[in-house]
Amino acid sequence: MSFSKIQSSDITFFQSLSDVRVLTDEENLKRCASDETEDLTYLPEIVLQPETVPAVSQIMRYCNEHNIPVTPRGAGTGLSGGALAIMGGVVLDMKRFNKIVNMDMRNLQVTVEPGMITQELQDFVKEKGLFYPPDPASKGSCFIGGNVSENSGGPRAVKYGVVKDYVLNLEMVLADGSVIWTGANVLKNATGYNLTQLVVGSEGTLGVITKIVLRLIPAVQHDMLMLVPFRKAEEACAAVNAIFMAGYTPSAMEFMERDALEWSMKYVQSSGVSLPDDIAAHLLIEVDGNHYDQLYKEMEAIGDIVQQYDIDEILFADSAEQKQMLWTLRRKVGEAVKSNSIYKEEDTVVPRAELPELLRIIKQLGKEYGFESVCYGHAGDGNLHVNIVKGNMSDSDWNEKLPQGIKALFKEVIRMGGTISGEHGIGLVQKEYMNIAFNDIQLGLMKQIKNIFDPKGILNPGKIFLS
């Protein structure tokens, strides 16, 4: 496909639209040239900030007619390069779509625009006594629209599910500018194909989401948090499964290899956790519920289960501050790793019980292909983030040998019944591995679906699929 470069006539057109800010200054172009993925930079030709659905519609219709690529952008916290305008053209910066459209207390539903910060949405519904559970590590800055586009998870997915489990209906602008709703605001729906779930996780390649209807649940009153230090990392993974098999469903079960926690402590300059030399990994375990006494018992029972492994003393967070500190350490691991070295992050996910085996394989492949990794993630979901740090690796090994190692890793993940992205999406940086997860038939169906929604391929081009 061949796209047009932005002409001055295009800029004039965009400037003529109501409710659109047209930005061509270097600062804004640079701001939209990167996200949180490695160190990638792709300068867009222009940044548009629409504020209304008709504005988005007019932009899309025009760009579709003129073969101008459009890359929708949330807060730019993505980890697969999904928001980067790799073929130039327009970055559609959705930050002005930041309002609550309707808070439906009678039906426990909220309709929100995609540019609202996830944490703000969570706080807003919490004040109403309600709970929107999915909370990616970047929740303080990421947008809900990005979460929907990547089908984000976060720590609480283990008990409460991921974004797709909360999205009831979406308003979206198609490539040609037409505006549709994907479904209805109902809990049960057997009316035609599920366009809503097709769009969730489609990474801005099928349309521009302009409204999101989410179901909410009643707020949960209590939670308790414990940090369990393991002397063997694989035992930490094994403990995850033992806890489930005993009938408990914690609201979070986060795994951190020693380096992950150590780097994060340095990064946030915290000394709140002691880290004896013989500790290889931690599990951060949260339980929540409405009955304090029962939660306490549950916490004790989980404590008993992990005692069967080779662990050091469990830290029970005994104040809101201590909980906050532990969660901050966990949430900052990604940034800490990034600040420490050039890195690549792989977002593996396997059936939960395969975690110890996955960890063993990662370390073995590291030896084989010469890479060091720091692993952490949502152990309760089988979702392990593998941060491969460049460290002393030569550029040629990094560029040539490492991708072979990643391929080998992904093949193992698929063999275990898993897949190559749990919550970060494929975007730009993982598309070369899509043919490990899917064969030509599956990829063919997906590409044809893309073609239906966006026949000219102007929407977030160069993402998900290799060609």
Add this chain to the structure above:
Amino acid sequence: MSFSKIQSSDITFFQSLSDVRVLTDEENLKRCASDETEDLTYLPEIVLQPETVPAVSQIMRYCNEHNIPVTPRGAGTGLSGGALAIMGGVVLDMKRFNKIVNMDMRNLQVTVEPGMITQELQDFVKEKGLFYPPDPASKGSCFIGGNVSENSGGPRAVKYGVVKDYVLNLEMVLADGSVIWTGANVLKNATGYNLTQLVVGSEGTLGVITKIVLRLIPAVQHDMLMLVPFRKAEEACAAVNAIFMAGYTPSAMEFMERDALEWSMKYVQSSGVSLPDDIAAHLLIEVDGNHYDQLYKEMEAIGDIVQQYDIDEILFADSAEQKQMLWTLRRKVGEAVKSNSIYKEEDTVVPRAELPELLRIIKQLGKEYGFESVCYGHAGDGNLHVNIVKGNMSDSDWNEKLPQGIKALFKEVIRMGGTISGEHGIGLVQKEYMNIAFNDIQLGLMKQIKNIFDPKGILNPGKIFLS
């Protein structure tokens, strides 16, 4: 599209296949000519009962090449005519696909073939201490594959969600005979488009499902059941919302208009429930959980909430037999209504809080268009089954005036943010109303998706879409 009639050469081919029973006898053709939808009859030309995936694949490839329509069939308990071979050709009777393929206790997942009876699947996993919640009224006879194809719900959807919330991955045979998996056996997935959720609820129009991977949850230990008689039906609907707003999530909240319960009692020859003259409707409310004392308190609290309405004495089921009796009465309403009169069942669903308004509108439209209705269903989900009984209605009113009334009803449902089928699907009998739920753009996207999966349109032709 024009399809070929079955020739003797086709029969010879089918007979040459391993693992396929070829049936052309009248009894089998008649058995597969109807489902539980009204009194429809469409005789297939041939019934094939494959037992293996390669057999399904060979059948599909052949039929695709020879333009022979293929209608996949489960247990024939559907309520929208989805399993009827309205264009003749092959009925693909999946009853021999009735095995558990893999019970993965380590990951709380089961892989099952589509022809297993839902109740048998539930019993199988219950013996392992696990729970597969979705339970349509027909669970004793319906197949899990049919449930997946219709995205069925049932009473417990209010707390536990519908089929789509449990399907992780599907193996399916496409129209051309190729076999794919739609996803991976994981709880989180951000890898390409969600083909799994696209296929759930697609009513056999996109492929033939041959394996289903379901996530399971730990079994729940206790449940309690109460039947609340209301003197005003709209108050019963209002009470549903009051219970949620007070922070309770019952595991079932079933609404039955007086006639529904009365007819069901006659039908199952039960006298277990007293039915004073002034009672207009009932709510059947179940709570479940692992802590008996708390459940008891919850039950009492719900009892207090409903006392604010004009109700008669609450019946608390105090034995397993009484619970069974009440659930039987609820489950048999559909059959009871069917045995009582010619009828049409509409499967409306609205945001839960709109239920009282929906009921009011149904009765008002009944007066306007001259129809009587018996309403019941899953009030907790806003999913109300409207059984329109022919009674004394003239044939011409039934055939001409009634569809206008149904259209008016569906327009109101859409206006309330609801849709025209919550769990029965569109199939044959509701397709003429699809343009009330969706506009040409939405329908166009869906039809193009159908065309990708099944370019010659041989899979369950004439369903979901008018043309």
